[in-house]
Amino acid sequence: MLRKYSTNRTPGDNIKLGVLAALAAGMVNVASFIIFLSFSSNVTGYFAILATELASGNGQQFLLVGFWVFLYFFGSFISTYMVISLFRDNTYLAHSIPLILEIICLLIVGVYCNYYYNETLLESEILLSLLLFSMGLQNGLTTSISNFQVKTTHLTGATTDLGVLASMLLKKKYRQKKALTDKAKLLAAIILSYIAGGIVFAYFYQIFEYKMFFVIVAVLSVTVTYDLYKIWLVKARVSRHKRKISMDMVFSE
Amino acid sequence: MKNTARLLMILASVIGVIAIYSFTISRIENYEELILGEWAEKQWKYEKVYYRNDMEFVDNAISETDKISAQDGIIFHFAEEWEFLESGKFLFSTNQVTKSARWAIKGRGDILEIRHGDGMCERYTISKLSPHQMVLHFHTDIQVKGITKLTFERK
Numbered sequence: 339m340l341r342k343y344s345t346n347r348t349p350g351d352n353i354k355l356g357v358l359a360a361l362a363a364g365m366v367n368v369a370s371f372i373i374f375l376s377f378s379s380n381v382t383g384y385f386a387i388l389a390t391e392l393a394s395g396n397g398q399q400f401l402l403v404g405f406w407v408f409l410y411f412f413g414s415f416i417s418t419y420m421v422i423s424l425f426r427d428n429t430y431l432a433h434s435i436p437l438i439l440e441i442i443c444l445l446i447v448g449v450y451c452n453y454y455y456n457e458t459l460l461e462s463e464i465l466l467s468l469l470l471f472s473m474g475l476q477n478g479l480t481t482s483i484s485n486f487q488v489k490t491t492h493l494t495g496a497t498t499d500l501g502v503l504a505s506m507l508l509k510k511k512y513r514q515k516k517a518l519t520d521k522a523k524l525l526a527a528i529i530l531s532y533i534a535g536g537i538v539f540a541y542f543y544q545i546f547e548y549k550m551f552f553v554i555v556a557v558l559s560v561t562v563t564y565d566l567y568k569i570w571l572v573k574a575r576v577s578r579h580k581r582k583i584s585m586d587m588v589f590s591e
Numbered sequence: 592m593k594n595t596a597r598l599l600m601i602l603a604s605v606i607g608v609i610a611i612y613s614f615t616i617s618r619i620e621n622y623e624e625l626i627l628g629e630w631a632e633k634q635w636k637y638e639k640v641y642y643r644n645d646m647e648f649v650d651n652a653i654s655e656t657d658k659i660s661a662q663d664g665i666i667f668h669f670a671e672e673w674e675f676l677e678s679g680k681f682l683f684s685t686n687q688v689t690k691s692a693r694w695a696i697k698g699r700g701d702i703l704e705i706r707h708g709d710g711m712c713e714r715y716t717i718s719k720l721s722p723h724q725m726v727l728h729f730h731t732d733i734q735v736k737g738i739t740k741l742t743f744e745r746k
Contacts, residue, residue: 459696
């Protein structure tokens with residue numbers, strides 16, 4: 339999921355990354371909506387609010403919403419900057435750091451909500467800012483490492499693309515193109531996973547309340563550690579193979 | 592050298608973000624302080640009117656009977672006095688009967704949430720909050736058609 343970059347990625351890599359990241363994003367978006375009554379995984383609505391507040395001369399709201407939009411942008415910027423600066427040295431590390439930063443942000447929100455949150459406006463605004471930044475980090479990462487194939491925090495583009503593909507796939511000549519069917523599968527998987535994340539959070543929030551943030555952290559931790567396990571497995575295989583070759587050489591001598 | 596320049600750029604970006612954030616936060620009016628105190632409800636009005644023939648309307652203001660019968664599961668406030676306490680306690684009274692709940696301001700300072708002891712939760716969009724007047728809207732969705740506007744004045 340995180341070991342490969344851009345065109346080296348298989349459709350399977352993208353689906354795995356898309357499903358796990360969209361699951362987390364769906365949960366985060368519903369979390370912010372239930373707890374703070376604002377969305378955190380998309381900024382389209384905030385652009386509309388930004389314009390409205392500017393037109394009505396409400397400078398304070400304009401600044402606040404503008405800052406939220408900026409945080410999402412900044413998360414995406416940081417994420418991509420890390421990927422393009424570090425991927426030649428260590429691709430896995432370059433792709434993991436933004437997710438680790440996202441995990442840290444969500445842990446801060448989770449711990450704070452569980453032990454200190456008094457539902458004041460300032461707290462809500464700061465915690466929501468962290469969620470927006472973390473979603474920017476995630477979307478920037480998935481978009482940059484998948485060559486703009488995987489976007490997991492909002493579904494406007496995905497729904498449009500899926501609509502276009504569904505229409506095209508009605509014709510046999512398009513159905514025979516693997517790239518199109520792979521893309522449709524990826525988009526459908528992302529959309530379903532995002533919805534599932536939202537449902538899971540909304541349902542279990544009634545029981546576990548703010549502890550649900552730790553579930554999101556667990557989902558993201560699986561995403562980060564899945565490839566670590568694969569790398570360990572590959573390394574173990576290589577060293578076993580090397581041992582076998584050296585043993586063969588000893589016996590042949 | 593290149594790496595140092597990159598690091599400096601990232602550091603400058605982080606400092607820039609924190610500076611903008613601090614500036615933004617310091618510029619925001621504190622609605623949680625402004626709302627504190629006692630308010631008297633002056634008007635309840637439907638702005639997008641959906642009505643039955645038997646409803647009585649005077650300048651879009653719905654009659655109190657219809658307010659009560661409109662739907663179960665919604666708390667209708669009319670001719671009430673509201674009091675917001677600093678502790679987060681919310682007192683609302685009609686005809687000398689006072690009930691209590693909890694209040695919080697959420698969203699970007701535009702949503703008033705009132706939570707009752709039985710788990711019921713009311714949410715209002717704060718359209719206007721000045722030292723003397725508070726205007727709230729609630730979206731009743733499919734339960735009652737129309738956007739209801741509640742106007743309060745400081746007591």
